[in-house]
Amino acid sequence: MQKVIVILGQTAAGKSDLAVKIAKKINGEIISADSRQVYKNLNIGSGKITKKEMEGVPHHLLDVANPKIKFTVVKYQKLAISAMADIVKRGKTPIICGGTGFYIDAVTKGIIFPEVPPNIKLRKQLVTKSAITLFLTLKKLDPQRAKTIDAKNKVRLIRAVEIAKALGKVPKETEARLPFNFIKIGLYLPTAKLKNKIEKRLLTRIKMGMLNEAKKLHKQGLSWKRMEELGLEYRFMALYLQNKINKKEMLEKLNSEIHKYAKRQKTWFKRDKEITWFDASKLKTYVIINVL
């Protein structure tokens, strides 16, 4: 079975570097698994790899979407699968690299999503309702799904109602493993080191002109509201540029929010027992190569 290497882990763990090194050693091509790097012009703030850092290794699924329009897991899944097929056809090894756990699972576990595309009109209407109302609506439509859903999470409730309205009920979660042998490599840093790296990286990004990037995005028509929605760097830069917070608050908030995000990533990946973990601060590339 065709081998596909997956490099995952928390933000700032050093995944991109490792992916490039491995790609060069084994004649691979990289498929990014990052829900923000898919967008064009979200470069510094999303930590997108630069042309130079790619060292000639082809990267896929970067800059494939317009930031004004919401990208989705399903789009990612489709694009990633065809990228994998394409890479394999050319006799190379795909290397999936990124920190968006949901995207990675969509591909590696072959999650089958209900074929109900987002219904913007319906969502607009549902957003105005309270969580309790949404929950009761769902319960009427699909008592089974209501049993396990997080009754306080409006985003989840809205999607469930959306599916239930279209299909009558929410189909049972199913997976269909793709004919690939996914080898999952997890990269982690001890908490203190991670925190330190996040702080340093943030200052570097500011120096690199991250704020100008945000200003430019807004000039190009990206609304503040949408920018806030993009989270982390973009969210707090948007707040700062609107004078809703000052620079100090922006930096402080960002550090703690990025740290929280890293925690969420850790929680997500913890469930996946197929991952082999390595301490990024002690890692030698050849160790990984041997594992592969």
Next chain:
RNA sequence: GCGUCGGUGGUAGAGUGGUCAAUUACAACAGACUGUAAAUCUGUCGCCUUCGGGCUACGAAGGUUCGAAUCCUUCCCGACGCA
């Protein structure tokens, strides 16, 4: 030295006689995750617990009271004002 205001859990900051282990926010920790996933949401957060409850706590020591973080006295510390 005199006077005023204040000292509350990791931090900020409510509470001014019982319903207070103490609102809330932040931090911290744990978790969820079916087309927004850097999003969205949940739980724990003095100590012990057989999860019923038990114990110690609101600067310190005394006191008043059936009962005090809350009132009184003294002391310690801080800010400000007057000397």
